Amino acid sequence: MKMEVIRELGTVELKERLEEERKQLVRLKLNHAVSPLENPNKIVEYRRTIAKMLTELRKREIEEVNNNK
Helix, strand or coil: CCHHHHHHCCHHHHHHHHHHHHHHHHHHHHHHHHCCCCCCHHHHHHHHHHHHHHHHHHHHHHHHHHHHC
16 A cells, blocks of 8 residues: 555544455465465565555554644
8 A cells, every 4th residue: 555545644644544455365365374475465565555654554553642732
């Protein structure tokens, strides 16, 4: 998922999407442990997407704190 798309999401929507991405990553890892995935790079893509989402959430938290000062 691209950062432009992540930035457009609302905070609540972003948190929901983050949980779904985490669940999907766990499923992929389990499937990969049982039988190798055709494209194991999918796991890396999900991890990166999760990291991007967490970064955006943290950025919003920091902006909120700075705006309240």
